[in-house]
Amino acid sequence: MSNTHRSSFSGKIGFVLAAAGSAVGLGNIWRFPYLAAKYGGGIFLLVYLILVVTVGFTLVTAETALGRKTGQSAIGAFSSLSKRWGFLGVLNSVVPIIILPYYCVIGGWVIKYLVTFASGGGSEAAGTGFFTGFVSQPVQPILWLALFLALTLFVVLGGVEKGIEKVSKLMMPALLVLSVIIAVYSITRPGALEGLKYYLLPDFSHFSFMTVIAALGQMFFSLSIAMGILIAYGSYTPKDIDMEKSVKQVELFDTSVAFIAGLMVVPAVFAFSGGDQAALNAGPSLMFETLPKVFDSMGAGNVIGFIFFLLVLFAALTSSIALLEAVAVTFQDRLGWSRRKSTLLSAAGAMVLALPVALGYNVLSGFTLLGFNMLDFFDFVSNSVLMPVAAFLTCIFITRVVGIETVLDEVKLSSPFKRQRSFTIILRYVAPVCTLAIFVSQLLSSLGVISI
Numbered sequence: 001m002s003n004t005h006r007s008s009f010s011g012k013i014g015f016v017l018a019a020a021g022s023a024v025g026l027g028n029i030w031r032f033p034y035l036a037a038k039y040g041g042g043i044f045l046l047v048y049l050i051l052v053v054t055v056g057f058t059l060v061t062a063e064t065a066l067g068r069k070t071g072q073s074a075i076g077a078f079s080s081l082s083k084r085w086g087f088l089g090v091l092n093s094v095v096p097i098i099i100l101p102y103y104c105v106i107g108g109w110v111i112k113y114l115v116t117f118a119s120g121g122g123s124e125a126a127g128t129g130f131f132t133g134f135v136s137q138p139v140q141p142i143l144w145l146a147l148f149l150a151l152t153l154f155v156v157l158g159g160v161e162k163g164i165e166k167v168s169k170l171m172m173p174a175l176l177v178l179s180v181i182i183a184v185y186s187i188t189r190p191g192a193l194e195g196l197k198y199y200l201l202p203d204f205s206h207f208s209f210m211t212v213i214a215a216l217g218q219m220f221f222s223l224s225i226a227m228g229i230l231i232a233y234g235s236y237t238p239k240d241i242d243m244e245k246s247v248k249q250v251e252l253f254d255t256s257v258a259f260i261a262g263l264m265v266v267p268a269v270f271a272f273s274g275g276d277q278a279a280l281n282a283g284p285s286l287m288f289e290t291l292p293k294v295f296d297s298m299g300a301g302n303v304i305g306f307i308f309f310l311l312v313l314f315a316a317l318t319s320s321i322a323l324l325e326a327v328a329v330t331f332q333d334r335l336g337w338s339r340r341k342s343t344l345l346s347a348a349g350a351m352v353l354a355l356p357v358a359l360g361y362n363v364l365s366g367f368t369l370l371g372f373n374m375l376d377f378f379d380f381v382s383n384s385v386l387m388p389v390a391a392f393l394t395c396i397f398i399t400r401v402v403g404i405e406t407v408l409d410e411v412k413l414s415s416p417f418k419r420q421r422s423f424t425i426i427l428r429y430v431a432p433v434c435t436l437a438i439f440v441s442q443l444l445s446s447l448g449v450i451s452i
């Protein structure tokens, strides 16, 4: 495939902020806090941190190196190294195609809440039934989702350097500042101390096998591993950039935001619910139902709610930008379409696929696939099935097909690879076992054999 018109980042900070932008998203802000609360608080945090600096570091580095080495997006990257393995590139590329539509639906909900808080509707949003009332209307959620997608499209059309990089440079630092403000406010509420202790102090009696599985799954989602995006961003990265250091910075950013999100959510919800863990339940309900109630009870609900949803919007947008970029670059590289054409058509496709997801809460609510509503079905297929399989095969591909030296040499182009030894061991043995473990346990849990 022709590489002549590929865009690129301006330098190290461009890659770091854009990759961090793809990593920091809804996953950090609503998924991480409830998983941490559900799987033992401090002990989950500890397991998560260990996994990020070992398995996470290894896989993010390996994918970025594959992208930079081949200068191509996922499909081209795999098939240029081995013709027979082109299918793995397809597998990687399909994941963002599935995630983008439902991500935009949730992004639309975030804008709706932002506007509600901005216009002083905090108490209204805290009312029981507000969320259900909103999503069960057929038209309104579609309009918000279209707005979210349009914002995403606008940035991606701006290009890699002028659009994605520029927006990330603005939104990522802003996001960090806003989340520290909310976290400080949240942990200084009366009664928050107990929640803080639960969140920070590891209690080994809460440890179980499921702690590791949940932390692993969250880590893959959060770092956007095996989704084609790191390969694409790697291909935009200049050869002289210190990859080991950049990857560490991306991880630090992503993990810090997740950690701070836990500080925002866990103590506040603990205080609000009087220590009842059931209040920290999964999915949209924590962010869209419990948190508005918590904000409302705090006194300054409208202001805090507004700041909170603004930072969630920034996080969601930088991720959806990355998702659209990953989808668009696939068509650009494979079909030879112009960047503009593939971006526009990818966004149009995402809009069409997002419709059944949004309608799944109203017109199509009776319709389920494998017992899931549409949003959960898309989420299940992408994160529980395709992603672990793609990650597993990527480890095998690098260590058994092309040889690990291919990746090591690429990393060493710009600087010595300090963690080469642990990288090699993890990629050969630890990461394949972990990815298989996620796959098997997700499958068993979907069959109802175990509960995650």
Ligand code: TRP
Binding pocket: 022, 023, 024, 025, 026, 027, 028, 096, 099, 221, 222, 223, 224, 225, 227, 229, 319, 320, 322, 323, 326
């Ligand atoms: N990492 C993002 C988050 O934490 C979500 C995500 C998953 C993503 N896969 C992706 C973002 C691929 C960009 C590209 O919310």
